[in-house]
Amino acid sequence: MNDEEEYVGTGRPPTGRRQVWIKLLWIGIWLAFMGAPVTDLAHGGHTPWGTALGVLGLVVFVGAYLVLVFRHTVKALDRRVVQSALAFLGALAVTLSLTLGTAWLVLFVYVAVSVGATLPLRTARWLIPVVTAVLVLVGLVDGHSREVITALVFPALLGGFAMTGVRQMIRTTIQLREARATVAQLAANEERLRLARDLHDLLGHSLSLITLKSELAGRMLPDHPEQAAAQVADIEQVSRQALVDVRSAVTGYRRPTLPGELAGARTALAAAGITADVSAEAPDDLPEKPEEVLAWALREAVTNVVRHSSARHCAVALAPRQTLDGRVLELTVADDGVGAAGTEPGNGLTGIAERLATVDGTLTTRSGTSRSGSASGSGKGFTLTLSVPLGSGLGSTE
Template identity: 80%
Template sequence: MNDDETSVGIGRPPANPRQRWIKLLWVGIWLAFMSAPVKDLTDGGHTPWATAFGTLGLLTFVGAYLLLVLSRTPMDGDDRSAHAWIAFLGALAVLLTLTLGTPWLVLFVYVAVSVGATLPLRTAGWLIPAVTAALVGLGLTADHPREIITALVFPALLGGFSMTGVRQLIRTTIELREARATVAQLAANEERLRLARDLHDLLGHSLSLITLKSELAGRMLPGHPEQAAAQVADIEKVSRQALVDVRSAVTGYRRPTLPGELAGARTALAAAGITADVPAEAPDGIPQEPEEVLAWALREAVTNVVRHSGARRCTVALTPRQTLDGRVLELSVADDGVGPSGTKPGNGLTGIGERLAAVDGTLITTAGGPGPGSGQGKGYTLTLSVPLGSALGSTE
């Protein structure tokens, strides 16, 4: 079964019946504190009419409480319907307490929790103390045991204000998710705009020139075929150059970059629940071809960690080094997962080796990963190096 079918993400409404039941279960756990009214009804200390009234009132209160908490979302505003529901719960709590006695004072705790869970902070800030004050006032007026009143004041205040904190946390999470989606959409729009602008700059002049020369060749064709042929040759030359420019531009869009792959590695590892130690930036001045090889290798290595390693931690390092053969940039990807599954390299490692061979790079794989306890046979480390010449400054 897919985890998405059962898990209810913070700030997300249930998407199917199973998620609704899971959310109902989490909310229903807190109904355990209703044991006092239930015990009061089952002890037989009331008349049959009072017991029937109490049972009906308790079921109504619980149903209204669940309906209110489950139907409201953290993004809902301070509307009249929520106030009406809470007023109904408060009135029912007062009526049941006055009719049936001390055990029913616990209903005010649920009223306070409902306020914190459904109303904005500016309203809940004064309404939760008001509900608690009603609990205390009703308890003292009816001469209920003061130790019970004192025991209920703290849960009412703590439960109510805790729910306001949870509600604010969920609102912040929803807003952050929406902001991230907006940023992604803006980035996609900006990339489309950049692509359109680049294609216009590349093709606008060439296509205009082709159009003009085509019209000129058409006018020359009847009387000056030699000049028309020259114009056609120019058209062919311009169109070929335009094709080269377009291919070069598309290749540039498709070419992976090391900063982009580092950012992608952080996102992929975090999404997989793997603690990631990834550099924030790549060294400046890396030649295009070695950078592309390292970017492809990093993507493949992180994909293998996410899919196959079962790791809990992954460390990526980029280290410029000076060797006897010249300057190199070393990339290492180490995890604390299950280690290599066999002696024969897979297609991914084979592809990395072929790309490295094209730039005279090297590839070393070793058992063992980052952190203590990642000894022989546990974890996996992939180390690549590509020559840089004098592209980067000296290291220590």
């Protein structure tokens, strides 16, 4: 199972049972503060009926809290449902605190957290202090120790307003994800428009010329067959040239570029929950064939990291190097994942090596990398290094 399957992205609903449990764990981690009510039920000297009702009230309160916060973070609930649930939690907190004692005042902290997690900021910023004020009033009415009351005021305010910040962060993350999808869609639309313009420029003149010469050849038949044959020969030549132009254009569209693959690597790694360190820029004067080979190799290497490595960090570096055989451009992809699965190279590495061979490039692999991508000897991680020779004048700066 890779990181993308285990990772529950911020602002992204869980897609499996494991992710549901992870999200519940993060939401329910605050339930550690329920130790005071649990201890009170066990050693508070309540009557059997009081203890039973206290257990029931605590279970109902915790269940309502988890359902409200968890469901709302997965998918926003109706406003009336949220308001009714918060009112129920508040009423239950008041009832249990007044009937069972000091230890139950902590329930108001969870009410404040629920307010911050589910309500808009303009509402939460005044309702959280109101919940805290009710906490103080209930404590004073029931004669609770002022030290206990003041000890809970700060967690209620801090927890509530902290959850408003988390909610804003989730909302911003969702908006950024939607904006990124919109940008990708706009880029695709722009590429389609560019393709349409290029095909129009390539074929418009040729097809117009073919149509004109076909009509001219038709008028020359049968009286001037020699001239008609010349027009047909011209039509054949124009058609062949148009076919060559179209094939060249399509090849250019299909050919990956190194800048495009570097940008794609950042996006793919980030989408998989892998921290990406892509400190690389392609040289402007890199020949077409070596660039294509490195671009394909980078795509394959990043795909392997996302699918098979279970890595948390991946570094991609591209830099010219001086060797005994001359200058080379070196591409390094290093991750801190599980390392190589075996001693035999897979189809992906074999394909990379075959492509590199066409440009006299080399491929080296190394298991065992640290977080920064350097060798560590821990048996974890994998480093892929590719190099292609550079001609004179290429990559003149380090």
